[in-house]
Amino acid sequence: MKIENDLRRQVLDDIKRLKETGSYRGRRHALGLPVRGQRTRTQISTAVKLNRMERRL
Secondary structure (H helix, E strand, O other): OOOHHHHHHHHHHHHHHHHHHOOHHHHHHHHOOOOOOOOOOOOHHHHHHHOOOOOOO
16 A cells, blocks of 8 residues: 555656656646646636646655
């Protein structure tokens, strides 16, 4: 069973892998745009705000 920090690290590693491979999903993550097929024509400003992951340094 994984705890919160392990799961968070795993998700960030998965996103990093997608970015490095240059996949469509990786590029969408890098630009901060919706990844799962949501429309962006009219709702892009809301989507950009809502799809950010919390990143603590």
